[in-house]
Amino acid sequence: MFEMLNTILKNLFSGPVTRPYPAQRREPFASTRGQIKSVIENCIFCMRCQAACPANCIVVDRKEQTWSVDPYRCIVCGMCVEVCPTEAIIMNRHYRDPVKHREPIVKHQEGPIPKINPKAKGIN
Amino acid sequence: MLAGVKEITKDDLLEEVQKLAGENWRLISITGTDTGSGIDLIYHFDQELTLLNLRFQIDYGETIPSITPYYFCAFVPENELKDFLGVEVTNLPVDYQHLFIISELTPVKIPLLRKAAGDDAGEVKPE
Amino acid sequence: MIGKTVIPFGPQHAVFPEPFHWRLVMEEERVLDAIPGIGYMHRGIEQLATRMEFAKTLFLAERVCGICSFMHALAYAESLEKLMDVEVPPRAKYLRTIWAELARLQSHLLWIGLAADAFGFESLFMQAWRVREYVMDMVEFTEGGRVMTSSVTIGGVRRDLHEEAIEFLLENLDKLEVGFEEVYQVFTEDPLIKHRTVGVGILSKEDSIRLGAVGPTLRGSGVAQDMRMLGYAAYGELEFQPVVEDSCDSYARMVVRLKECFQSINLIRQAIKKLPDGDVLVKVRGKPEGEVVTRIEQPRGELLYYIKANGTKSLERFRIRTPTLSNLPPLMHMIKGACLADVPVITLSIDTCIACTER
Numbered sequence: 329m330f331e332m333l334n335t336i337l338k339n340l341f342s343g344p345v346t347r348p349y350p351a352q353r354r355e356p357f358a359s360t361r362g363q364i365k366s367v368i369e370n371c372i373f374c375m376r377c378q379a380a381c382p383a384n385c386i387v388v389d390r391k392e393q394t395w396s397v398d399p400y401r402c403i404v405c406g407m408c409v410e411v412c413p414t415e416a417i418i419m420n421r422h423y424r425d426p427v428k429h430r431e432p433i434v435k436h437q438e439g440p441i442p443k444i445n446p447k448a449k450g451i452n
Numbered sequence: 453m454l455a456g457v458k459e460i461t462k463d464d465l466l467e468e469v470q471k472l473a474g475e476n477w478r479l480i481s482i483t484g485t486d487t488g489s490g491i492d493l494i495y496h497f498d499q500e501l502t503l504l505n506l507r508f509q510i511d512y513g514e515t516i517p518s519i520t521p522y523y524f525c526a527f528v529p530e531n532e533l534k535d536f537l538g539v540e541v542t543n544l545p546v547d548y549q550h551l552f553i554i555s556e557l558t559p560v561k562i563p564l565l566r567k568a569a570g571d572d573a574g575e576v577k578p579e
Numbered sequence: 580m581i582g583k584t585v586i587p588f589g590p591q592h593a594v595f596p597e598p599f600h601w602r603l604v605m606e607e608e609r610v611l612d613a614i615p616g617i618g619y620m621h622r623g624i625e626q627l628a629t630r631m632e633f634a635k636t637l638f639l640a641e642r643v644c645g646i647c648s649f650m651h652a653l654a655y656a657e658s659l660e661k662l663m664d665v666e667v668p669p670r671a672k673y674l675r676t677i678w679a680e681l682a683r684l685q686s687h688l689l690w691i692g693l694a695a696d697a698f699g700f701e702s703l704f705m706q707a708w709r710v711r712e713y714v715m716d717m718v719e720f721t722e723g724g725r726v727m728t729s730s731v732t733i734g735g736v737r738r739d740l741h742e743e744a745i746e747f748l749l750e751n752l753d754k755l756e757v758g759f760e761e762v763y764q765v766f767t768e769d770p771l772i773k774h775r776t777v778g779v780g781i782l783s784k785e786d787s788i789r790l791g792a793v794g795p796t797l798r799g800s801g802v803a804q805d806m807r808m809l810g811y812a813a814y815g816e817l818e819f820q821p822v823v824e825d826s827c828d829s830y831a832r833m834v835v836r837l838k839e840c841f842q843s844i845n846l847i848r849q850a851i852k853k854l855p856d857g858d859v860l861v862k863v864r865g866k867p868e869g870e871v872v873t874r875i876e877q878p879r880g881e882l883l884y885y886i887k888a889n890g891t892k893s894l895e896r897f898r899i900r901t902p903t904l905s906n907l908p909p910l911m912h913m914i915k916g917a918c919l920a921d922v923p924v925i926t927l928s929i930d931t932c933i934a935c936t937e938r
Contacts, residue, residue, distance in 0.1 A: 361723040382635035405729040479791045481900040483885045525791040525908035553618045
């Protein structure tokens with residue numbers, strides 16, 4: 329009986345555990361894998377991300393200088409980020425926003441392909 | 453290589469299994485593999501964390517006896533064998549008629565057989 | 580004289596989160612015979628794996644199940660490491676242990692919530708899931724994803740635990756323990772829960788071995804078998820004993836899971852205390868060849884991976900035997916003779932996970 333009273337009092341004087349969601353959002357943790365973002369200026373079109381992607385969602389076209397990802401096929405495993413020698417793909421910690429139409433994200437690079445030494449980062 | 457393998461023949465199977473059932477071994481599962489020249493069957497058993505594998509090979513289309521008289525639970529992996537590799541099992545107490553896990557709508561019948569994969573069995577690109 | 584009635588139970592039913600069908604042959608209120616029907620979600624993962632690169636199959640294996648995703652990735656990585664003779668660094672082994680126990684905690688707490696919901700204890704369900712949120716936070720903080728963690732790779736792990744993460748883990752473990760203690764008390768002391776579970780779904784010790792039960796179902800029947808005793812990852816260096824209950828009913832299986840939560844908390848603390856320094860990843864070269872059987876303890880029981888590779892970039896055979904598949908025959912045995920009203924509770928008591936069963 330007193331145990332119950334204890335619980336009732338505790339519940340009366342403590343706030344809710346949940347958050348009023350759309351008004352107040354929890355920041356994702358620093359290491360959360362939310363979505364991949366391309367920094368196309370750094371891209372040297374080495375095709376490593378395309379080869380490493382387990383979901384086959386990345387298509388790199390060296391001739392056209394385009395890099396595209398199908399975000400609805402992407403499983404956000406982070407393999408492309410790991411293999412990228414020039415940090416042209418980065419992991420963003422915020423989840424992808426909902427959209428009305430499914431479209432791949434296509435990035436086009438202007439000008440000549442940058443000469444960045446892939447060994448600079450020490451990967452591969 | 454695989455540890456704890458005991459090579460047997462199809463005719464010895466029931467005898468061996470009966471012996472294991474008497475010694476209180478637990479049936480883990482039955483694995484079938486299409487080797488290209490036939491089907492390789494492994495019966496996995498466990499006792500106090502020790503693994504024992506009974507292994508034998510059969511030809512395509514050959515039937516195997518069910519071990520359900522000794523291990524009733526074997527009907528699950530045996531139905532799986534029927535579904536995935538087309539191995540016919542005699543005296544099955546619960547027979548799903550090739551529809552245990554796959555359904556009538558599955559595009560490829562007997563999906564784990566090599567010939568079912570067809571000529572285009574390259575690396576798949578998911579749609 | 581009343582004839583037999585056949586009642587289809589499922590595939591859509593309020594207590595099952597997943598499609599699972601029972602064909603119940605009833606005589607009045609008693610179940611005479613029960614035949615399970617699965618196969619509503621078969622995805623053909625075993626076949627797909629034979630056509631993918633073995634390194635990418637890791638992510639496919641992880642997607643076999645949505646709850647124990649980490650365990651599948653762990654089993655796959657362990658198998659390939661055995662095939663390719665890779666020695667994983669000790670720190671990676673301990674990290675794997677920590678994450679595997681977190682996965683077990685979240686799976687058990689999920690089940691505890693669902694079980695409470697099946698008994699009709701709505702608020703207890705919410706309390707259990709509130710406590711589970713601490714675990715999910717730990718998983719997200721340390722691994723980067725709440726469900727699909729992608730933190731294991733062949734040759735080690737992909738993330739390291741830094742100081743801040745360890746502090747976060749220890750802090751949340753304390754909160755979790757306090758919160759879980761309350762839930763545990765309700766489950767072990769409440770007369771209504773006992774009324775629903777004690778003596779329901781009896782599976783004797785002999786039957787459990789003969790019918791091939793695994794995991795908490797086997798341990799709830801008094802058999803001390805836990806695949807963690809095989810000593811994969813860092814389990815060989817940590818101190819624990821399998822949780823065993825002797826009463827052989829649904830209540831025993833529930834208590835095994837509840838006690839395993841405390842055991843997991845204890846194991847994580849031990850692993851953090853012993854966490855060695857050093858690398859977490861070794862480079863893996865070459866292609867796998869040979870065949871291997873790996874058994875690891877999933878939250879639901881023993882998971883068997885059989886992998887056969889022939890030195891090419893794809894595997895020749897990838898066989899998964901998930902715990903629920905093994906627990907189906909014992910479940911059929913338990914349901915025979917039960918009341919119709921007890922069928923949902925008994926079915927839940929083995930913690931069915933149909934998604935992994937159908938691969």
